[in-house]
Amino acid sequence: MRVAVTGAHGKVGRATVRALQAAGHEVTAIDLTRPVHERAAVPGFFFPDRPFLPDYVPVDEEHPARPQDPYALAKHFGEQLMDAAVRRCAARLYGDAVEVRPHDRVDASAISCEKAVRLLGWRPKRSWRDYLDEEGHTH
Known part of the structure; x- marks a missing residue:
């Protein structure tokens, strides 16, 4: 299968490209920037990159999250907070009842x-x- 991966220079994008290529797919890697290899910095701690391969491709919303550094963990935690807030509150979507600004x-x-x-x-x-x-x- 021919697959285009956007964000291919990021951590997940690089792993996704490798996994798709290993599975025999023809992959086109796309990104707006040149590859940058940055690590999350926490004073006194070093977080080495570890190989990450998804359980399956294409990765969807049901794929388990496995944060490996403080930044990824904070993003994952933020998503869990928002999910909990939605479950707890009585807020509902009202569709066309809310005016969208031009x-x-x-x-x-x-x-x-x-x-x-x-x-x-x-x-x-x-x-x-x-x-x-x-x-x-x-x-």
Whole structure:
């Protein structure tokens, strides 16, 4: 099977590419950045990288999480906190009953960055397309 892996320079992306290749798939690795090898830093502790291979591919939401460093553990814990909050509260989704503010991008999810653009000159990058010029080249 031909598979494209986005985020291929990240920790999970690298492991996913290796697993797919080992399974005999034709893999195209895609990322917006050059590979960066960073480790989570906690004063006094060193967390060596350990090989991570998923139990199965493609990885989905049901795949077990196995955080290996403080950063990954904090992200996993944050997800568990939000799951618990949703289970505990009586909040419900009301669909079309909530008005969505007008926004200039279909991929913006009604989140406006106009204040950051106006005050700081910051331009958000939400898609790989934002890194291309009119001719389709990176800039």
